[in-house]
Amino acid sequence: MSEGGGWATRLGFILAAVGSAIGLGNIWRFPYQVHANGGGAFLIPYFAALVLAGIPVLLVEIWLGSETGLTTPLAIREKFEESEFLGWWAVLNGFIVNAYYVVILGWSAAFIVFAVTHGSELPTGDLFTAFKAFLTSWYPVAGVIVIWAVNYVILQLGVEDGLERANKLFVPFIWVLVILLAVRGLMLPSGLEGLEFYLTPDFGALTDPGIWIAAFGQIYFTLSVALGIMITYASYQPEGQDITNNAFIIAFANCGFAFLAGFAIFPYLVAADAAATDSIGLAFVVLPQAFQTIPFTPIVGAIFFLLLTLAGLSSSLSLAEAQVGPLRQKLDLGRTETVNAVALAGVALSLVIALEGPLGLLGEGEAVGQSLQLLGMFDTSSATYTLPMIALGETLIFGWVYGVGAFGGGQRIATAANAVSDFSIPPRVYAVVLQIVVPTALGYTIL
Ligand code: PFF
Numbered sequence: 001m002s003e004g005g006g007w008a009t010r011l012g013f014i015l016a017a018v019g020s021a022i023g024l025g026n027i028w029r030f031p032y033q034v035h036a037n038g039g040g041a042f043l044i045p046y047f048a049a050l051v052l053a054g055i056p057v058l059l060v061e062i063w064l065g066s067e068t069g070l071t072t073p074l075a076i077r078e079k080f081e082e083s084e085f086l087g088w089w090a091v092l093n094g095f096i097v098n099a100y101y102v103v104i105l106g107w108s109a110a111f112i113v114f115a116v117t118h119g120s121e122l123p124t125g126d127l128f129t130a131f132k133a134f135l136t137s138w139y140p141v142a143g144v145i146v147i148w149a150v151n152y153v154i155l156q157l158g159v160e161d162g163l164e165r166a167n168k169l170f171v172p173f174i175w176v177l178v179i180l181l182a183v184r185g186l187m188l189p190s191g192l193e194g195l196e197f198y199l200t201p202d203f204g205a206l207t208d209p210g211i212w213i214a215a216f217g218q219i220y221f222t223l224s225v226a227l228g229i230m231i232t233y234a235s236y237q238p239e240g241q242d243i244t245n246n247a248f249i250i251a252f253a254n255c256g257f258a259f260l261a262g263f264a265i266f267p268y269l270v271a272a273d274a275a276a277t278d279s280i281g282l283a284f285v286v287l288p289q290a291f292q293t294i295p296f297t298p299i300v301g302a303i304f305f306l307l308l309t310l311a312g313l314s315s316s317l318s319l320a321e322a323q324v325g326p327l328r329q330k331l332d333l334g335r336t337e338t339v340n341a342v343a344l345a346g347v348a349l350s351l352v353i354a355l356e357g358p359l360g361l362l363g364e365g366e367a368v369g370q371s372l373q374l375l376g377m378f379d380t381s382s383a384t385y386t387l388p389m390i391a392l393g394e395t396l397i398f399g400w401v402y403g404v405g406a407f408g409g410g411q412r413i414a415t416a417a418n419a420v421s422d423f424s425i426p427p428r429v430y431a432v433v434l435q436i437v438v439p440t441a442l443g444y445t446i447l
């Protein structure tokens with residue numbers, strides 16, 4: 001365990017990892033992907049992606065952190081010296097993702113306030129225009145400062161007193177919030193229709209390769225792998241902790257939450273006869289519009305944005321810790337200075353992104369995403385391209401280079417994991433998955 005403290009309990013690690021995994025992606029991306037990619041039938045490729053591509057990489061990362069007790073780049077170096085740079089690349093990429101992730105959380109925090117203060121008199125008519133006006137206001141800048149301030153305080157408190165306590169509070173709470181929203185949604189007259197809209201399976205869609213690529217593409221971001229988080233979080237455990245069972249718990253809790261989020265979204269969309277969409281447009285334009293058509297708008301709206309903010313905060317904390325941990329270890333610094341440096345750099349980049357609106361630099365695009373040029377650029381380059389490339393690098397190193405004999409590193413990793421875990425996985429099967437299946441899937445996704 002790294003000096004400077006780690007998780008006090010096994011539950012603390014699991015909750016923090018689940019808190020990292022559950023985030024914006026689960027709430028605003030997954031439900032729409034299901035709807036758009038064959039309804040309930042999408043669960044088949046999604047499950048395949050989870051088991052064949054997501055969990056295998058999650059296992060590598062948790063094993064790396066657990067076994068070395070070191071954070072990302074140093075853990076990778078310990079196993080394979082020439083690849084330390086891959087870890088630093090993950091650290092840098094996590095920094096970039098966090099910078100724009102915080103911007104979005106800042107909007108979400110502002111929308112909690114709007115929902116409470118004038119929820120039932122939201123601007124009527126074109127909420128898209130209203131949202132663009134919001135982007136040019138100073139609220140996004142204030143939001144960045146608020147979210148970074150919260151992150152800063154929690155990070156300074158350390159792993160046990162900060163991250164563990166925050167996640168013990170946030171993670172159960174977001175389950176309560178998503179269940180509340182789902183129950184309220186299902187009680188609407190459109191409740192069942194919403195479910196049909198979400199889940200009616202179109203098995204014919206499964207012959208479309210695009211749907212399989214969508215499933216494999218979503219899995220890494222949603223599991224928070226390839227940005228150095230899981231290695232770092234796992235390294236804060238005492239020695240000899242369970243690897244396999246923890247990986248499965250984290251993965252299934254994350255995907256279960258995403259599945260539930262659809263119940264909390266589609267009944268409202270159908271009630272308002274609103275167009276289904278995802279991401280920024282869903283959360284900040286379509287859903288606020290939909291909430292206006294039902295009773296108790298302010299409460300429902302506030303619950304939704306509280307859910308989005310808290311789910312995102314635990315992810316953002318993990319993204320920041322993924323730089324704090326490695327920098328501390330590499331440069332032998334204290335937590336206080338390291339958090340100061342990471343937060344200062346992070347807030348600066350987040351502010352650059354948030355200032356695009358107030359400085360009048362938004363693009364002309366019709367879609368909300370298009371007008372956010374900086375945010376869109378960072379998102380595409382870091383999440384869409386770089387993240388799968390880092391995952392590919394990890395798999396090639398640990399599936400092939402780190403290997404022994406014909407069966408590569410997977411066999412060693414599975415054997416090590418089996419020695420400490422509640423249940424075992426077959427080492428040779430795992431080795432082949434890591435050597436062949438995962439790199440093939442990642443290769444396709446990147447191309
Ligand atoms: N997994 C989170 C989500 O789905 O929103 C976001 C995230 C957090 C992605 C941390 C990557 C990461 F390293």
Ligand code: NA
Pocket residue numbers: 020021022023025026221222223224254
């Ligand atoms: Na997630």
